[in-house]
Amino acid sequence: MLQNANFHHGKEATNVAFIDREPHCLLGLFKKLPIERLAAGQSLFFEGDPAKGVFEVVEGSLRIFKIISDGRRVITGFLHAGDIIGVSLKDRYLYSAEAITDIRIRRISRKSFDAEVANSPELRPEVFARLCDEMAAAQDQVVLLSRKNAEERVCTFLLKELLRVLCDGRGDLVIELPMTRLDIADYLGLTIETVSRTMTKLNKKAIVVPAGRHSIRILKRSGLAQLAGNDDENGGSRMEMAPHLKSLRH
Amino acid sequence: MLQNANFHHGKEATNVAFIDREPHCLLGLFKKLPIERLAAGQSLFFEGDPAKGVFEVVEGSLRIFKIISDGRRVITGFLHAGDIIGVSLKDRYLYSAEAITDIRIRRISRKSFDAEVANSPELRPEVFARLCDEMAAAQDQVVLLSRKNAEERVCTFLLKELLRVLCDGRGDLVIELPMTRLDIADYLGLTIETVSRTMTKLNKKAIVVPAGRHSIRILKRSGLAQLAGNDDENGGSRMEMAPHLKSLRH
DNA sequence: CGTAAGTTTGACACGGATCAAGTTATGTGG
């Protein structure tokens, strides 16, 4: 996990002046390290493996997932360029990581990473902030899986992907979705059929238009946001809710 | 969140020697602080409020939850004695916290907390460890909500509660469940009716026996574990899974 | 006791899963 919130990833790869002295940010830790490559479908590590490395995604996308008893797969997140994998771990990886596309990554040993962070009062807040963002994302996912129906789930997902690429600069409303329908289904707690049907429905509503198998054009961002059913726009739970009235929800 | 993993909470309240010098653990930070009380049903803070405090639960239980647009409530966790609330936050609370029972808590300002942690190389690993445990718990919840059916959810919940109280010492297999059925339902992504029916079913299977409204006796812990469908017992996802075979899952 | 909140139980409905074809991309070897 550890999606980067607002980084223009790789942009600061140009000014490499200070990095050997003291990195200003987490990504700086990786600058000097060699690039490794992984082909689409290859595994970076497995759930339960000793967490020996921390990784920066330089290019491409990964899925992180758990497999439960009977073989069911739960994708807990997608990772893209600029993200860092493996911070929120103690000794073992909590999940497996697999390349969706061909990827380029940099690797730092957990020992070095921990040492660098421990020694740098500048880095610690960034680690903490990333952990908090990751936590917030996990909770959003809990809300999605607890209470949202198929349409809300798909719209939430598309909106999130849209916001991610908008941060990357271009204002174009075409999102790349490198992952398969099965990946999306396993991420949203649905089946591929339901994801597919929901996409078709959104298309008929003229909210999105498919643009090839792995990208999609957003026609009505507002419509997406509305159907996503996020609580972001309303006042949240700020208003007092008298305990004896709670049962009114049902 | 931030359930304590294995603390015998309150036990070390007896040796108060060092705490004003340098606390050995996070809970030590709270030792000197006055106890505050909150009656059952009262709110500790609301989602979106400035995160001004960090709290130790001294006695009693709380629920933490989010309310989404149309009033639906998602409980993201329960807190009990020894737990700490408010670590994984930046400036605003991500959720509301409400007392389930009458509770006793201690409060420290976020400023003091951050300062103490920043100054103590002893405390930082503990904060980090608690964040990681919290993250792992959130991911378990994602797995539960993604792919588990009602029976698996309820069994997972009961098993977790069982393990929690077993850590507290006594080997008795009666668990206290201070929360209501509605709380459990909102935590497991179900309705009260489904929770109730599932409990009845587990009773008929002679796995549990109700012992008053707010406690339950576990007859077959192994049966619970089996029905919970955790991946803990199998080899996890260690075995290589050839990419072209993945679709066999469906 | 009597009232209300919490819980259980039953009947029924419906959203999404499952099962089954059919269709469209993606690649691969001739």
Added chain:
DNA sequence: CCACATAACTTGATCCGTGTCAAACTTACG
């Protein structure tokens, strides 16, 4: 570059688990 093979995706028919609605029951408490 085309023909073919295969994986990925879409669409349709049906089923089932859980939600919804309603009512009875139990517990807590004034």
